[in-house]
Amino acid sequence: MPFQFGNKLGGRKKAQHTIQAEAFKKFLIERVIKEKGPIIEALIKKGKKGDVQALREIFDRILGRANQSLDLTSGGRTIAEILNNLDDRSKTRK
Numbered sequence: 001m002p003f004q005f006g007n008k009l010g011g012r013k014k015a016q017h018t019i020q021a022e023a024f025k026k027f028l029i030e031r032v033i034k035e036k037g038p039i040i041e042a043l044i045k046k047g048k049k050g051d052v053q054a055l056r057e058i059f060d061r062i063l064g065r066a067n068q069s070l071d072l073t074s075g076g077r078t079i080a081e082i083l084n085n086l087d088d089r090s091k092t093r094k
């Protein structure tokens with residue numbers, strides 16, 4: 001029988017730990033939705049008391065996570081300078 005779109009019979013079965021993880025995630029989401037008011041209030045109270053982790057979570061959820069930057073320099077030199085230096089070293093060794 002040729003492949004047909006929407007055919008759910010093909011493919012590999014999910015592993016038991018994957019099935020359990022999906023069930024737990026579904027359960028947890030349902031509980032959080034049900035209890036969102038008290039959870040949010042607790043987070044705000046912690047933030048007001050100066051809990052930096054709670055504040056970070058609040059602002060990450062409201063504003064989105066801050067962009068993480070990656071500095072690709074070494075001692076103020078750019079990657080291109082480092083690579084050129086490596087290339088020069090390999091030429092002098094020959």
